[in-house]
Structures are given as structure tokens and as C-alpha cells.
Ligand SMILES: O=C(O)CCC(=O)C(=O)O
């Protein structure tokens with residue numbers, strides 16, 4: 001994390017990066033008309049990092065950097081998908097950007113995925129790391145209580161990357 005002016009990850013930072021870990025088990029039943037349904041709507045995760053194991057069916061798409069294109073993330077046997085989440089975007093003051101993604105249902109096969117979300121703890125305040133601000137950088141996010149951030153995310157339907165605006169200055 002040298003790009004963040006960080007030379008060591010002490011216990012406080014470790015707790016912010018991965019003080020709370022949650023695993024989900026996602027099951028997407030096959031759907032005869034996948035174009036008429038939503039597997040998971042477009043969103044970014046509230047985590048710092050998400051480590052995702054997906055089976056061989058496919059259907060996960062990430063949003064390309066240049067706007068409107070959706071890129072399929074093909075399942076590769078024995079590999080994991082690592083996604084940057086909103087909490088890392090906030091604490092890195094925008095240097096790491098959370099990835100917008102969505103899942104499309106499959107017309108003929110059931111799908112399973114297992115994401116492991118690494119998160120700050122609900123009691124943590126998250127904001128740009130002090131080292132970045134000491135370095136003269138202008139903060140673009142304000143400190144927010146992580147539980148408030150998560151509540152804000154779950155209060156509404158998935159809406160792309162809009163949640164992160166909750167922490168903008
Ligand atoms: O099923 C997937 O590949 C991704 C699921 C997901 O985006 C999530 O659980 O946040």
C-alpha cells in the first residue's frame with residue numbers, strides 16, 4: 001500500500017481493512033426468461049475487499065472504467081475474483097475505486113457463488129487514512145460511522161455506485 005503513503009499496517013488499520021468478515025451463500029435458480037429478471041442488480045459492495053468463489057455457470061458482470069460497457073467475468077477453475085468495495089474507496093481517498101457489478105440469471109442452469117466480504121467493524125468510523133491527508137491530499141470523503149454506511153446501503157434498492165455519495169464531502 002505504498003501508493004497510500006502507508007509503510008505498515010498496524011492493528012488499527014488491520015481492523016479497518018478486515019475487522020469484520022462475512023460470508024454469503026448465493027443461490028440463483030435457473031430462470032427460463034433470464035432477460036425478464038434480475039439476478040443481482042447493479043451495485044458495489046460495502047466491503048473493503050470481496051473475495052468471491054463462483055461455480056462454472058457464469059453470469060457475473062463488472063462495469064468497465066469507461067462507462068456503459070459490462071464485462072463478463074468468466075469462471076476460471078481454481079481461481080477467485082477479488083473486488084474492491086466502497087469502504088476501501090473511502091479510506092484510500094478514492095485511490096482504489098469500488099467496482100460496480102451485477103449478476104444475470106441463467107436460462108438453463110442453477111448457479112451458486114460464495115462471496116467473503118472483508119469489512120471494517122460496524123462500530124468503526126471510516127474516512128480517508130490520516131497519512132493521506134498529512135501528505136497534503138485534499139480529503140474527498142468525510143468520516144462516517146460504518147454501521148450508518150451499511151444501513152444506508154440496505155435502506156434502498158441496488159442503485160449502482162450511488163451509496164458512496166453518502167460519505168462525500
Ligand atoms: O454472485 C456473484 O457472482 C456476485 C454476488 C454479489 O455481487 C454479492 O453478493 O454482493
Ligand SMILES: [Fe+2]
Nearest residue numbers: 043044045101
Ligand atoms: Fe456484490
